[in-house]
Amino acid sequence: xxxxxxxxxxxxxxxxxxxxxxxxxxxxxxxxxxxxxxxxxxxxxxxxxxxxxxxxxxxxxxxxxxxxxxxxxxxxxxxxxxxxxxxxxxxxxxxxxxxxxxxxxxxxxx
Amino acid sequence: xxxxxxxxxxxxxxxxxxxxxxxxxxxxxxxxxxxxxxxxxxxxxxxxxxxxxxxxxxxxxxxxxxxxxxxxxxxxxxxxxxxxxxxxxxxxxxxxxxxxxxx
Amino acid sequence: xxxxxxxxxxxxxxxxxxxxxxxxxxxxxxxxxxxxxxxxxxxxxxxxxxxxxxxxxxxxxxxxxxxxxxxxxxxxxxxxxxxxxxxxxxxxxxxxxxxxxxxxxxxxxxxxxxxxxxxxxxxxxxxxxxxxxxxxxxxxxxxxxxxxxxxxxxxxxxxxxxxxxxxxxxxxxxxxxxxxxxxxxxxxxxxxxxxxxxxxxxxxxxxxxxxxxxxxxxxxxxxxxxxxxxxxxxxxxxxxxxxxxxxxxxxxxxxxxxxxxxxxxxxxxxxxxxxxxxxxxxxxx
Numbered sequence: 001x002x003x004x005x006x007x008x009x010x011x012x013x014x015x016x017x018x019x020x021x022x023x024x025x026x027x028x029x030x031x032x033x034x035x036x037x038x039x040x041x042x043x044x045x046x047x048x049x050x051x052x053x054x055x056x057x058x059x060x061x062x063x064x065x066x067x068x069x070x071x072x073x074x075x076x077x078x079x080x081x082x083x084x085x086x087x088x089x090x091x092x093x094x095x096x097x098x099x100x101x102x103x104x105x106x107x108x109x110x
Numbered sequence: 111x112x113x114x115x116x117x118x119x120x121x122x123x124x125x126x127x128x129x130x131x132x133x134x135x136x137x138x139x140x141x142x143x144x145x146x147x148x149x150x151x152x153x154x155x156x157x158x159x160x161x162x163x164x165x166x167x168x169x170x171x172x173x174x175x176x177x178x179x180x181x182x183x184x185x186x187x188x189x190x191x192x193x194x195x196x197x198x199x200x201x202x203x204x205x206x207x208x209x210x211x212x213x
Numbered sequence: 214x215x216x217x218x219x220x221x222x223x224x225x226x227x228x229x230x231x232x233x234x235x236x237x238x239x240x241x242x243x244x245x246x247x248x249x250x251x252x253x254x255x256x257x258x259x260x261x262x263x264x265x266x267x268x269x270x271x272x273x274x275x276x277x278x279x280x281x282x283x284x285x286x287x288x289x290x291x292x293x294x295x296x297x298x299x300x301x302x303x304x305x306x307x308x309x310x311x312x313x314x315x316x317x318x319x320x321x322x323x324x325x326x327x328x329x330x331x332x333x334x335x336x337x338x339x340x341x342x343x344x345x346x347x348x349x350x351x352x353x354x355x356x357x358x359x360x361x362x363x364x365x366x367x368x369x370x371x372x373x374x375x376x377x378x379x380x381x382x383x384x385x386x387x388x389x390x391x392x393x394x395x396x397x398x399x400x401x402x403x404x405x406x407x408x409x410x411x412x413x414x415x416x417x418x419x420x421x422x423x424x425x426x427x428x429x430x431x432x433x434x435x436x437x438x439x440x441x442x443x444x445x446x447x448x449x450x451x452x453x454x455x456x457x458x459x460x461x462x463x464x465x466x467x468x469x470x471x472x473x474x475x476x477x478x479x480x481x482x483x484x485x486x487x488x489x490x491x492x493x494x495x496x497x498x
Binding site: 058 | 407
């Protein structure tokens with residue numbers, strides 16, 4: 001992987017920090033079934049966007065399945081965590097598909 | 111139904127080189143199918159090459175040999191036109207045999 | 214979200230930043246001939262000791278030791294059983310009395326190098342696998358799965374009858390055909406999956422290098438040996454099978470076999486290998 005100039009590094013680090021921060025869930029009361037349903041729906045929605053862009057990730061599907069499994073077993077804390085993971089993965093895949101619309105040209109043999 | 115054994119044997123001087131490709135699933139018994147069920151072991155247990163009635167290569171195989179095995183070996187003796195008989199028996203009692211001429 | 218996903222996003226960002234630093238290419242006109250020339254030159258420059266026609270042997274052309282193994286393998290190829298099955302299948306008539314030969318020019322013998330082609334009536338790319346299933350359906354037979362043994366055996370036989378013939382893919386002067394070529398090209402270079410690889414990541418940037426225990430094949434000539442008997446699969450596999458499994462390996466959900474993108478991708482990859490001989494069916498590790 002080639003090195004990038006520092007200006008891009010800093011903005012990427014900022015992005016990374018934001019993403020990591022976004023994942024931090026409050027460790028207060030246990031998650032409810034409604035919390036799970038909301039988180040799951042958000043993940044499914046993001047994954048649908050990825051499907052439209054023809055770039056779904058297999059790991060997103062795995063996380064969604066894991067979330068459902070945990071919810072079926074009544075472990076809503078885990079179900080919510082997995083749903084959020086799935087949503088993040090789905091969003092990353094959407095980001096990938098969108099940026100690749102132009103970025104692909106960098107790889108092309110000329 | 112065509113034979114499961116393809117063979118080519120060439121004599122050069124006093125050495126005969128034999129190559130054989132055998133069609134067989136060689137299931138180890140450790141692999142699961144799409145439904146999650148174990149596919150039962152189904153593999154060649156003994157493979158024999160005989161030249162003019164005398165065994166020149168005998169293999170006792172187990173589950174470590176993979177699908178459609180390819181065998182290559184050389185043996186002393188054997189002349190152009192001699193008969194080379196190949197036969198195998200698997201763990202289900204099935205077998206196949208074929209005879210080729212050394213060229 | 215966890216660190217791993219964040220890191221992947223960062224690498225995406227890096228790729229984007231890198232792309233932004235490149236001068237914008239004047240890509241208003243689609244010129245397949247120019248693309249093909251550049252494509253072939255890239256690989257012949259990168260591997261000056263490899264003859265142009267040898268690129269069709271994929272990893273075996275990249276490595277001395279592997280080349281010796283390939284020569285031995287060719288004496289007794291593992292695809293023989295599938296090839297024989299394909300020959301029988303091809304000759305067997307359908308229930309209505311017709312056969313595959315009725316669907317193809319020259320009875321389907323020695324025509325593989327002309328696929329895929331652009332169907333101007335339909336406005337889409339037609340691959341050999343697609344043509345075979347359409348032939349079946351037109352004659353009242355159920356289609357075969359694109360990723361299983363039957364389709365692999367049929368295409369193996371058809372490829373075999375074209376052995377040695379150079380790829381001769383045509384792109385008519387039709388904006389839709391040019392668009393299909395461009396879509397295929399774009400697919401080839403687009404990163405996908407959690408691992409953020411494009412086809413080019415392995416087959417343009419790293420041919421001859423290892424990915425785990427495998428040696429990567431160059432993209433030039435990569436379809437010439439298809440379908441292939443892969444030791445990894447313990448059997449014969451079609452182009453559709455390879456496209457879908459490659460997707461899964463980058464952790465990308467594969468599209469349906471013979472989706473437009475895959476057809477266009479096959480069109481692009483075949484065209485840029487024009488002139489290289491059909492060597493199918495092939496054998497790979």
